[in-house]
Amino acid sequence: MxxxxxxxxxxxxxxxxxxxxxxxxxxxxxxxxxxxxxxxxxxxxxxxxxxxxxxxxxxxxxxxxxxxxxxxxxxxxxxxxxxxxxxxxxxxxxxxxxxxxxxxxxxxxxxxxxxxxxxxxxxxxxxxxxxxxxxxxxxxxxxxxxxxxxxxxxxxxxxxxxxxxxxxxxxxxxxxxxPCAYSTAENMLHRANLGAGERVLITGASGGVGSAAIELARRRNARVWAVSQPNKHASLLAMGVERVFSRDSDLLAEVGPESVQVVIDLVAGNHTATLMELLCRGGRYAIAGAIAGPLIQLDMRTLYLKDLSLLGCTVQPRVVFENLLDYLERDQLSxxxxxxxxxxxxxxxxxxxxxxxxxxxxxxxxxxxxxxxxxxxx
The missing domain is CATH 3.90.180.10 (Medium-chain alcohol dehydrogenases, catalytic domain)
Structure with a gap:
């Protein structure tokens, strides 16, 4: 018809x-x-x-x-x-x-x-x-x-x-x-099982997926830190981010190791190893992009001695998109x-x-x- x-x-x-x-x-x-x-x-x-x-x-x-x-x-x-x-x-x-x-x-x-x-x-x-x-x-x-x-x-x-x-x-x-940005972000948070009160660090935070991840993480009552270019810090703080860091920041020096429970990474590249060090023991690292480069160096001892979970996030269960439709109908997304x-x-x-x-x-x-x-x- x-x-x-x-x-x-x-x-x-x-x-x-x-x-x-x-x-x-x-x-x-x-x-x-x-x-x-x-x-x-x-x-x-x-x-x-x-x-x-x-x-x-x-x-x-x-x-x-x-x-x-x-x-x-x-x-x-x-x-x-x-x-x-x-x-x-x-x-x-x-x-x-x-x-x-x-x-x-x-x-x-x-x-x-x-x-x-x-x-x-x-x-x-x-x-x-x-x-x-x-x-x-x-x-x-x-x-x-x-x-x-x-x-x-x-x-x-x-x-x-x-x-x-x-x-x-x-x-x-x-x-x-x-659809694409929010479902990617929601899938990463879903896979990482981000909970209320947990601290999450989001890279590439000013892009479509990054800004969606901020909104969806705050919806879960998580504490959000973000990494982005300096000229975008004010916009991210206005979205409710607690702290914003520049891409060239020495994060280990600024916040110390084992300071976040979850990393939502959309960038990869040379900073991946540092992000692993920032995770607490039992922390979860979810990744769905590598715009800064697909090849990295990683000390595997950090991964296994800290009992970290490394989550590659592509395939999305249908419930992820259905959750977004529910949030929309509740007028919870902007x-x-x-x-x-x-x-x-x-x-x-x-x-x-x-x-x-x-x-x-x-x-x-x-x-x-x-x-x-x-x-x-x-």
């Missing part, structure tokens, strides 16, 4: 291959897809930019790349093994429409989907069960916008089971800041929007993203600016 006013063509951004910003091609002649069995078609109100979009475009996930993500963010990497350049370790199919974040409305449904779902406002779960999986307990997952087309277009297909109805006062732009761009300016938006001067999320709007979301960047 389809909305009667649905067009036959749409605008969208196709990724033509791994490489620089030139591989992002904005087109106005793409065919609007039709939903198959158990699928819905979503009119995308807003999408958002994430590190995974950049990493996938430049092929940073390949083990042939050892540099930080900003080394290839604009131009890609000359030496790249494309056979493992996706985050899932499999070659991508091109052209691909990226975009893991989506808020929009269902405008068509396929066979097996209740027609009552037409018109529903939805959020798409970004980390999904593999297409071949029968149950949700599969050890692997796919990213919407990586292994299948995503939200960087005016319309997008999604399995009906992964499009969640949302009831919220927030705008489409604000809601589009939720996503931070750093800027808004029309989809046609995706290259400019990714350049702003790579400068890392913003706090919060950068939003892309395929149909133009939405009401209640603030001005577009100049």
């Amino acid at each position: 389809t909305h009667p006013s649905l067009p036959t063509t749409m605008s969208g951004v196709q990724l033509s291959g791994h490489g620089g910003l030139e591989t992002l091609n904005y087109r106005t002649d793409l065919k609007v897809p039709s939903p198959g069995p158990n699928q819905v078609l979503i009119r995308v109100g807003a999408a958002a930019i994430n590190n995974t979009d950049i990493n996938t475009r430049i092929g940073w996930y390949s083990k042939s790349v050892t540099q930080a993500t900003d080394a290839g963010g604009r131009h890609g990497f000359e030496a790249l093994a494309s056979q493992d350049a996706s985050w899932a370790g499999q070659p991508l199919s091109f052209p691909r429409i990226q975009g893991a974040d989506c808020c929009g409305r269902i405008v068509a449904v396929g066979e097996g989907v209740a027609p009552q779902r037409l018109g529903q406002r939805v959020l798409v779960r970004p980390l999904q069960s593999p297409l071949h999986a029968v149950t949700d307990d599969h050890p692997d997952c796919i990213t919407w916008g990586s292994e299948c087309d995503g939200a960087f277009a005016q319309f997008a297909l999604c399995r009906a089971s992964e499009a969640y109805r949302v009831n919220s006062r927030l705008s489409d732009a604000e809601l589009a800041a939720i 996503p931070k929007i750093a800027g808004r761009f029309p989809l046609s300016q995706i290259r400019q938006a990714q350049q702003v993203f790579l400068q890392k001067r913003h706090v919060g999320k950068l939003i892309l709007e395929p149909h133009g600016p939405q009401a209640g979301s603030g001005p577009l960047p100049e």
Whole structure:
């Protein structure tokens, strides 16, 4: 069943291959897809930019790349093994429409989907069960916008089971800041079992995942410390962070060893060993990114003599996303929007993203600016 006013063509951004910003091609002649069995078609109100979009475009996930993500963010990497350049370790199919974040409305449904779902406002779960999986307990997952087309277009297909109805006062732009960043942050806190009164240190705290982790950790009544650039300290303190440290701080000298129960790390790189030293005995270290570099040196005695738990966080149980929907309906989340761009300016938006001067999320709007979301960047 389809909305009667649905067009036959749409605008969208196709990724033509791994490489620089030139591989992002904005087109106005793409065919609007039709939903198959158990699928819905979503009119995308807003999408958002994430590190995974950049990493996938430049092929940073390949083990042939050892540099930080900003080394290839604009131009890609000359030496790249494309056979493992996706985050899932499999070659991508091109052209691909990226975009893991989506808020929009269902405008068509396929066979097996209740027609009552037409018109529903939805959020798409970004980390999904593999297409071949029968149950949700599969050890692997796919990213919407990586292994299948995503939200960087005016319309997008999604399995009906992964499009969640949302009831919220927030705008489409604000809601589009939720799925990838907040589910990553909530999954890390869930895996680390962060409790009330515990002290948690969050790296990369001004980005989309970092700022979400601050909000979600405070929701759990934890005591939050953060690491970020000096020009962002005031913004983070205003979010309720107890202490903020610069990236080049000597944390061991400033706070001493064994001073936090949990580390939420989105950066990795040269500071990883220090972060391990900051953990109390029995502490938990959760990581879901390595933007400062994937290769580290670590004294394994710190890990085992202190009984630390090292948690790599990618696959997300469905309850993580369902928790976020519950928080939204309770009006407990306030996503931070750093800027808004029309989809046609995706290259400019990714350049702003790579400068890392913003706090919060950068939003892309395929149909133009939405009401209640603030001005577009100049």
